[in-house]
Amino acid sequence: xxxxxxxxxxxxxxxxxxxxxxxxxxxxxxxxxxxxxxxxxxxxxxxxxxxxxxxxxxxxxxxxxxxxxxxxxxxxxxxxxxxxxxxxxxxxxxxxxxxxxxxxxxxxxxxxxxxxxxxxxxxxxxxxxxxxxxxxxxxxxxxxxxxxxxxxxxxxxxxxxxxxxxxxxxxxxxxxxxxxxxxxxxxxxxxxxxxxxxxxxxxxxxxxxxxxxxxxxxxxxxxxxxxxxxxxxxxxxxxxxxxxxxxxxxxxxxxxxxxxxxxxxxxxxxxxxxxxxx
Amino acid sequence: xxxxxxxxxxxxxxxxxxxxxxxxxxxxxxxxxxxxxxxxxxxxxxxxxxxxxxxxxxxxxxxxxxxxxxxxxxxxxxxxxxxxxxxxxxxxxxxxxxxxxxxxxxxxxxxxxxxxxxxxxxxxxxxxxxxxxxxxxxxxxxxxxxxxxxxxxxxxxxxxxxxxxxxxxxxxxxxxxxxxxxxxxxxxxxxxxxxxxxxxxxxxxxxxxxxxxxxxxxxxxxxxxxxxxxxxxxxxxxxxxxxxxxxxxxxxxxxxxxxxxxxxxx
Numbered sequence: 001x002x003x004x005x006x007x008x009x010x011x012x013x014x015x016x017x018x019x020x021x022x023x024x025x026x027x028x029x030x031x032x033x034x035x036x037x038x039x040x041x042x043x044x045x046x047x048x049x050x051x052x053x054x055x056x057x058x059x060x061x062x063x064x065x066x067x068x069x070x071x072x073x074x075x076x077x078x079x080x081x082x083x084x085x086x087x088x089x090x091x092x093x094x095x096x097x098x099x100x101x102x103x104x105x106x107x108x109x110x111x112x113x114x115x116x117x118x119x120x121x122x123x124x125x126x127x128x129x130x131x132x133x134x135x136x137x138x139x140x141x142x143x144x145x146x147x148x149x150x151x152x153x154x155x156x157x158x159x160x161x162x163x164x165x166x167x168x169x170x171x172x173x174x175x176x177x178x179x180x181x182x183x184x185x186x187x188x189x190x191x192x193x194x195x196x197x198x199x200x201x202x203x204x205x206x207x208x209x210x211x212x213x214x215x216x217x218x219x220x221x222x223x224x225x226x227x228x229x230x231x232x233x234x235x236x237x238x239x240x241x242x243x244x245x246x247x248x249x250x251x252x253x254x255x256x257x258x259x260x261x262x263x264x265x266x267x268x269x270x271x272x273x274x275x276x277x278x
Numbered sequence: 279x280x281x282x283x284x285x286x287x288x289x290x291x292x293x294x295x296x297x298x299x300x301x302x303x304x305x306x307x308x309x310x311x312x313x314x315x316x317x318x319x320x321x322x323x324x325x326x327x328x329x330x331x332x333x334x335x336x337x338x339x340x341x342x343x344x345x346x347x348x349x350x351x352x353x354x355x356x357x358x359x360x361x362x363x364x365x366x367x368x369x370x371x372x373x374x375x376x377x378x379x380x381x382x383x384x385x386x387x388x389x390x391x392x393x394x395x396x397x398x399x400x401x402x403x404x405x406x407x408x409x410x411x412x413x414x415x416x417x418x419x420x421x422x423x424x425x426x427x428x429x430x431x432x433x434x435x436x437x438x439x440x441x442x443x444x445x446x447x448x449x450x451x452x453x454x455x456x457x458x459x460x461x462x463x464x465x466x467x468x469x470x471x472x473x474x475x476x477x478x479x480x481x482x483x484x485x486x487x488x489x490x491x492x493x494x495x496x497x498x499x500x501x502x503x504x505x506x507x508x509x510x511x512x513x514x515x516x517x518x519x520x521x522x523x524x525x526x527x528x529x530x531x532x533x534x535x536x537x538x539x540x541x542x543x544x
Binding site: 002055057079082083089091093094095096097098099100102103106108109110112113114115116119120127138140141153156159185207222 | 368410411423439440442443445446450492495498499501502503504505506510511512513514515516
């Protein structure tokens with residue numbers, strides 16, 4: 001598997017009221033093709049700033065961001081980078097441009113200058129892949145939050161990206177909308193082999209990831225498989241982050257002297273381990 | 279209240295007029311506006327009225343709907359009628375103290391009222407039969423030739439599309455803010471005009487701030503989707519002028535020619 005995204009010593013600072021603020025401190029990460037990476041951290045931890053670097057919406061103050069071999073600093077490649085690394089934002093209302101669903105999905109391909117017959121084909125494909133084909137002629141403001149966010153994802157998919165960057169796409173949704181969006185993302189990752197970088201503060205959404213990255217104060221402080229990361233319950237809690245409930249329970253049981261592994265992430269796993277206890 | 283305004287609403291029926299290219303309909307509407315000002319006598323207004331009624335009939339839009347569109351304007355129409363009756367100089371028909379009704383005044387007043395009513399009917403027919411997107415596309419296409427002299431055709435169309443897209447979003451937001459402020463004791467309904475206008479401040483400030491924030495986020499989302507202006511941009515749906523469009527334009531040109539002729543004869 002090749003590298004999809006590499007960042008080398010990425011630094012970013014900006015001025016706020018004459019004061020220098022360091023938003024990203026020396027972030028070096030590698031994301032492989034087809035990987036499902038979840039980034040967690042609270043507000044102000046730099047995770048959104050990091051995401052905006054991955055498709056050249058922000059430029060590093062120093063260091064490099066390489067997207068599929070292209071450096072985002074190269075001004076001639078900016079549009080290519082944005083096509084490769086598509087981005088979905090938090091508020092579904094503020095990223096839908098057109099008054100009809102299919103027109104909105106067509107917005108990206110139209111910007112790329114793709115011939116109209118090909119656009120029609122792509123729009124249909126993209127809407128099918130997020131399971132929203134029946135809504136193609138509807139007005140976006142009549143849809144639910146989860147549906148709107150799926151339209152936003154379709155709008156990016158229609159540009160045929162290799163990588164999908166989602167900046168807290170579920171933060172404004174109700175639980176059922178959240179489930180819709182998460183299932184869509186997972187399916188795109190598995191079936192269409194699209195690399196996913198998912199930023200969230202819902203720990204449950206990180207459980208199925210290939211890799212979890214925890215950011216705090218502009219730095220990567222933990223990185224590993226969900227099991228590796230969430231088993232460090234005390235460290236995460238000291239950062240003010242939650243862990244999945246089941247992992248929390250496992251940790252409490254261990255403290256009580258019960259011999260079960262600390263990296264349990266799902267209810268099924270917990271049931272299995274508990275039943276195997278002697 | 280907002281529901282009563284039919285201007286700007288779209289009423290799809292799939293009729294022949296709905297299927298016409300937006301450009302044809304925009305040009306046609308302009309021709310109707312021009313024709314109303316070319317017309318000088320009863321036959322010419324009759325002709326324009328006949329043309330508009332024919333269009334309404336073909337469009338299959340309920341007549342009631344069209345009449346409803348004129349209703350909010352009835353005060354303006356009546357006022358125009360009265361002003362014209364009393365203010366025009368000429369042969370005196372009737373004396374009402376200081377006010378004088380003249381033959382010319384009555385004639386002018388009736389024509390003015392008819393002109394206004396037909397104007398509203400003609401223009402609302404455009405929006406009733408054309409979806410907002412087709413309309414903006416039509417405007418963009420019509421303005422394209424003027425790009426060379428610096429008319430930002432694509433940008434204008436994009437602005438209109440986004441405005442249309444955000445009308446429901448902002449209406450919903452207004453409603454939410456209003457309820458939130460009412461829950462905290464804001465009063466939007468009582469008092470005189472000045473105190474009511476003052477009462478709108480706590481509504482407008484958050485609304486504007488949120489609109490600016492939305493604009494900022496939308497701009498970023500558009501850039502992330504590779505938007506870089508109208509150059510090299512393609513469209514999913516390409517508007518095409520068909521035979522029926524050219525025939526319609528021909529009919530409108532004929533109407534205008536007859537009206538010019540009538541004016542010259544009068």
